[in-house]
Amino acid sequence: MVMMGRTAEALFWIGRYTERTENHARLIDVYYHIREERESGSGQIWSRLIDTIGDRAVFNEQYSSCTEQYVLQYITLDKNNVNSLLACTNHARTNLRNIREKMPAELWDIMNGLYLWLKEKDVRDITSDSPHLFYRFVRDNLSMFHGAATSVMPRQNEWHFIEAGRYLERAENLLRLLQSLCLDYAKEEVSSYPLMLSVLKSVSGYESFRREYADTVNLTNIIKFLMLHEAFPRSISYSFQALERSLKSIQLEDPELNMTVHKLAKLAGKVKANLACMDEEDILSGKLEMTLQALRESCNLMGMRMSKVFFPSREEVIA
Structure with a gap:
């Protein structure tokens, strides 16, 4: 096409x-x-x-x-x-x-x-x-x-490009929110129940979280839910899964461009696979902030590669 x-x-x-x-x-x-x-x-x-x-x-x-x-x-x-x-x-x-x-x-x-x-x-x-x-x-x-x-x-290239942009942005927004949460928690600024719940409500995840964890609202469970839940559509895991699917679905006549898109799909799949290997110990190990930053860098890399290949004429605003 x-x-x-x-x-x-x-x-x-x-x-x-x-x-x-x-x-x-x-x-x-x-x-x-x-x-x-x-x-x-x-x-x-x-x-x-x-x-x-x-x-x-x-x-x-x-x-x-x-x-x-x-x-x-x-x-x-x-x-x-x-x-x-x-x-x-x-x-x-x-x-x-x-x-x-x-x-x-x-x-x-x-x-x-x-x-x-x-x-x-x-x-x-x-x-x-x-x-x-x-x-x-x-x-x-x-x-x-x-x-x-x-x-x-129609589920053609136009649709898949919009979906790729949407889920890349969703993952990046949530990663930024989780980084802010971890920073404030370290400063003991998010110790109250209302502020903890605000993170879930800001991604419309409060009801889904309660069904999963009942009243056990703590940083570990929130991170697990928002990072690793494969069925919640605003989790990082789901976002990379949808991003991979959208990029794989793009079919272009130029073989070189097609190969580039599929390489980006593989990168999204790799991130998704790495997330699937995470467990509670990884979250509690003290490496969480490094993991979140690495994921944001992956988002930035995919965004820059898309821009470089498909639309190098101008730069849009990366939040």
């Missing part, structure tokens, strides 16, 4: 940016509720959100203090923050517009509508009514987008 590099680039980054927007909207919503439950520690909550989603140095250059208004503006509506919800939605919309003739009309309608809605908002629209409803609306629109894509897109 013939596919121009420009089209492959747009599809891959549509997958990444839509996943990133949904992930960040969920994370903001969860942390906002933590702030309401722990009013005395709200400054710390906002600070952690900046470190997880944005760039502290950039934030400090633009804003005088770490307040609710400034942080919500920065991570939701700030065009200068490349990882804000508005910026990510705009990037996904732009890529979709560039290949609009190749994609189902429903996808453009959903993404364009979400961007135009976000573009007209300011931070008072978030805080004056219900922050939960605001971020739920963003998540629901992204769910509609992925649902429409799943329902109507």
Whole structure:
């Protein structure tokens, strides 16, 4: 199947940016509720959100203090923050517009509508009514987008490139979240029950975790569940499994490009196999942070190789 590099680039980054927007909207919503439950520690909550989603140095250059208004503006509506919800939605919309003739009309309608809605908002629209409803609306629109894509897109290269971008982004987002969790735990900043649960809720894994571990909420079980569970669709293991499947399914006429994609699929399969060999002792051995960093480096390597081969014309934003 013939596919121009420009089209492959747009599809891959549509997958990444839509996943990133949904992930960040969920994370903001969860942390906002933590702030309401722990009013005395709200400054710390906002600070952690900046470190997880944005760039502290950039934030400090633009804003005088770490307040609710400034942080919500920065991570939701700030065009200068490349990882804000508005910026990510705009990037996904732009890529979709560039290949609009190749994609189902429903996808453009959903993404364009979400961007135009976000573009007209300011931070008072978030805080004056219900922050939960605001971020739920963003998540629901992204769910509609992925649902429409799943329902109507032929399982051809276009679909597989979007899925490859989506699951690579999902794995990278979760690895960053787990690194933040381990760092805060080491500082004894995540010793409370609500904060521990926030990590599970931020990936919509709370109910699935409870069915697996009941009330035994601790760092080891959370890491095991989010890293190694092969059936939970937002685990690292599942993400690499889906990434491998998507890359294997891409079929190109150029033999060299085809070989490159299949090499990347083998790399994803290797990571998945290494995860399958991990057990509780590996998690408790003190090497967890090294493992998480190595996995993030694997994600970066796959992203850079995809960019170098298929779309070297420009660099998109790696979160």
